[in-house]
Amino acid sequence: MITFYLNDQPIHTAEPAASALLDFVRYHEHLMGTKIGCREGDCGACTVLVGELAEGNQRINYQSMTSCLTPLGNVHGKHVVTVEGINRAGGQLTPVQQAIVDHHGAQCGFCTVGFVMSLTGHSLGEKPATETNTRAAIDGNICRCTGYKSLERAAAALTAELAERPTTNSVKWLSEKQFVPAYFEEMPARLAALRVETAAAEAAPTPPANGHAANGYAASTSPNGHAQSQNGHAASAFPHATHPLLSGGTDLLVQRLDELRQQPVRLLFDQSGRRSVRQHGGRVVLGAATTASQLLESELMCALLPRLPDYLKLVSSTPIRNMGTMAGNFVNASPIGDLTILFLALGADVTLAAAGGVGRVLPLAELYLGYKKLAKAADEQVTEISFPAPQAGDLFNFEKVSKRTHLDIASVNTAAWLRFENGVITAARVSAGGVGPVPLLLRRTGEYLLGRELSAETVAGANEVMQTEMSPIGDVRGTAAYKRLLLRQLLFAHFLRFAPELTLAELL
Numbered sequence: 001m002i003t004f005y006l007n008d009q010p011i012h013t014a015e016p017a018a019s020a021l022l023d024f025v026r027y028h029e030h031l032m033g034t035k036i037g038c039r040e041g042d043c044g045a046c047t048v049l050v051g052e053l054a055e056g057n058q059r060i061n062y063q064s065m066t067s068c069l070t071p072l073g074n075v076h077g078k079h080v081v082t083v084e085g086i087n088r089a090g091g092q093l094t095p096v097q098q099a100i101v102d103h104h105g106a107q108c109g110f111c112t113v114g115f116v117m118s119l120t121g122h123s124l125g126e127k128p129a130t131e132t133n134t135r136a137a138i139d140g141n142i143c144r145c146t147g148y149k150s151l152e153r154a155a156a157a158l159t160a161e162l163a164e165r166p167t168t169n170s171v172k173w174l175s176e177k178q179f180v181p182a183y184f185e186e187m188p189a190r191l192a193a194l195r196v197e198t199a200a201a202e203a204a205p206t207p208p209a210n211g212h213a214a215n216g217y218a219a220s221t222s223p224n225g226h227a228q229s230q231n232g233h234a235a236s237a238f239p240h241a242t243h244p245l246l247s248g249g250t251d252l253l254v255q256r257l258d259e260l261r262q263q264p265v266r267l268l269f270d271q272s273g274r275r276s277v278r279q280h281g282g283r284v285v286l287g288a289a290t291t292a293s294q295l296l297e298s299e300l301m302c303a304l305l306p307r308l309p310d311y312l313k314l315v316s317s318t319p320i321r322n323m324g325t326m327a328g329n330f331v332n333a334s335p336i337g338d339l340t341i342l343f344l345a346l347g348a349d350v351t352l353a354a355a356g357g358v359g360r361v362l363p364l365a366e367l368y369l370g371y372k373k374l375a376k377a378a379d380e381q382v383t384e385i386s387f388p389a390p391q392a393g394d395l396f397n398f399e400k401v402s403k404r405t406h407l408d409i410a411s412v413n414t415a416a417w418l419r420f421e422n423g424v425i426t427a428a429r430v431s432a433g434g435v436g437p438v439p440l441l442l443r444r445t446g447e448y449l450l451g452r453e454l455s456a457e458t459v460a461g462a463n464e465v466m467q468t469e470m471s472p473i474g475d476v477r478g479t480a481a482y483k484r485l486l487l488r489q490l491l492f493a494h495f496l497r498f499a500p501e502l503t504l505a506e507l508l
Contacts, residue, residue, distance in 0.1 A: 001201070002073055003197070004076055004080055005079045005191065006025070006029060006082070006085070007082060007084060007085030010194065011029075013072075016072070016261045016262075017246070017264070017267055018072070018073065018252075018261050018263075020072070020253055021048065021067040021068075021070040021071070022067035022068045025048070033083035034047075034048060034067055035113060038068075039254070041250055041319070042142065043114070044066065044114040044138075044140045044142055044317070044319065045114045045141075047067070047117045047319060048065060048067045048070075048080055048082050050065045050070070050075055050078055050079070051080075051191075052077070052078045052079075053188060053192060057191075057192040058188055059171070060079060060188055062081070062124045062125070063121065063293070063319075063322040064118045064322065065322055066320065069249045069253045069323065070253075070323065071249040071253065071269075073265070073267045074269045076198075077191065077198055078191070079190075079191060082117075083116060085181070088178055088181070094120070095158065095179055096119045096120050096123065097116055099119075099154040099158045100112065102154070103150050103154040104146065104150045105146060105153075107146050111144065114140075115143070115151060118138045118141055118318070120180065123180075124171070128167075129158075129159045129165065131155065134156070134162075135152060135155050137155075139406060140317030140320065140407065243263075243265055243266035245381060246260065246265040246266065247267075247269045247327070247328055248269055248289070248325045249323065250320055268288070268289055271289070273287055274287045274289035275289045277300055277301060280386075282388060282389055283386045284300065284301070284304065284387055285385075286326055287326075287384060288325065288327035288385065289325045291324060292316070292339065293322045295308065295312060296312045296321065304390050305396060307398075311342060311398040314400045316407065317407050327350075330343075330350060330364065331382060333368060333372045333373070334439075335434060335439055336409055336413060336434045336439075337433065338413055338433075340439040341398070341414060341433040341439055342398050342415050342431075343364060343387060345396070345398075345417045346387040346415075346417060347388055347417070348363075348364040348386065349362065349386050350367060350384070350385055351382065351385075352376060352377075352380040352383070354379045355379040359383070364385075365441035369438075371437040393419075394419050394420075395418040395419075395497075397416055397498065399414050400414075401486055401490065402477075409477075410433060410434055411434055411486060412433065412486045412487050413432070414431060414432040414433070415431045416429070416498075417430075418498060420498075423453055424453055425452055425453075426450065428447075430449075430494075434483055434487075435471070435472040435483050435487055436472065437471070442465075444468070445469060448461060449462055454498055454502070455502075456507050459502075466488075467484060470483075470487065492504065
């Protein structure tokens, strides 16, 4: 039984856990404000808010999510908010809705609900509102009519209104100002009571399940680019197990929604310890279901990699970053998985656990045997990702080129990590995506760099080696020759970042 709050009403449903939240909202609860658009996580027309209790049960953290890709089981114990759940009685507009009207941010209106929900979620956040982060809140929403200047003006007006929002007990202020209805103030207590109720029900003896054995699919989900980017799946995780594994849903609900609805699934997204970032000794350890948003919000990650926010802003959109998981990006085995490329250069390992409890650690670079083929047994799943914590003075950079800068998959992406001592490179890792059948750790290129200075001659030599390690093909994202040229230019970009005294003229 899946139990949650939908707006101000408790929901108890036996619908399949792998159902799309969008379908439940529209076809079971008949709340038609949430629109069906692309069904691939691109357009944002189906955006809802999903809130879960923060530590201490005194407040709720709300995140925007695309309901077309949200497994229904992932909202168990949470608060789901659709546009009907924020609308005021008598048809009056909320301040978010009024700002969009005042600045002519709607024409056909189809996308408007998504913008409203994303901006409402931003209003419910704890960080001070700025024009930059208010605009960023709608980076997962696409409008086909108005252009975006009117929506940017609406965001600026909203930012000015939110300047008065208190840093504590903000929900009370938002309720008084009609951003959200009064029932939002009661939701922490309601969710806490629901948690107790659910725990008691789950502890009660139950008869054996009558579920049938079913083939499983790749373990998690991927925040690479946008959900549309993943065509096909990696080697199945637990293909002969009773329950297929499902985490964030941003790949599987695009590709295999109907299949998954027909069978019980094992939900991983909310399992204890699956979403975590911690340092253990000299290594950083991430839970397999850690999301890109959690990386972005982690003080530890941002301290170790100060430009991480710039890199992750190139990975999909806010709603997908809130949903897609680390292990999903890796196990999906896309040759252009953004997080995969980033963590290859960081020297990441993955911990694999078998159904019988036996575990092993495998370098991420050794996980990929061929296109969508993994060095992973059928009964193994990724449980953790770890990498050596970068030291002060280490150099790291990530670059990505795609047809559009944001909300798109890469034509080519690459990352580089260097350790530089006494004027020479003492350790190096360079990775690249989009130039081979698997995400590549360019081992020979890294070896070439050892013992060399940061110079134009070093870059030229590294490029010659790098060109022998790739095997790009022509496709919709560019010809093979274009991808070779593009990776060369991105190698230049790494070294221009590492050695600002170099010039592009010298490299060319």
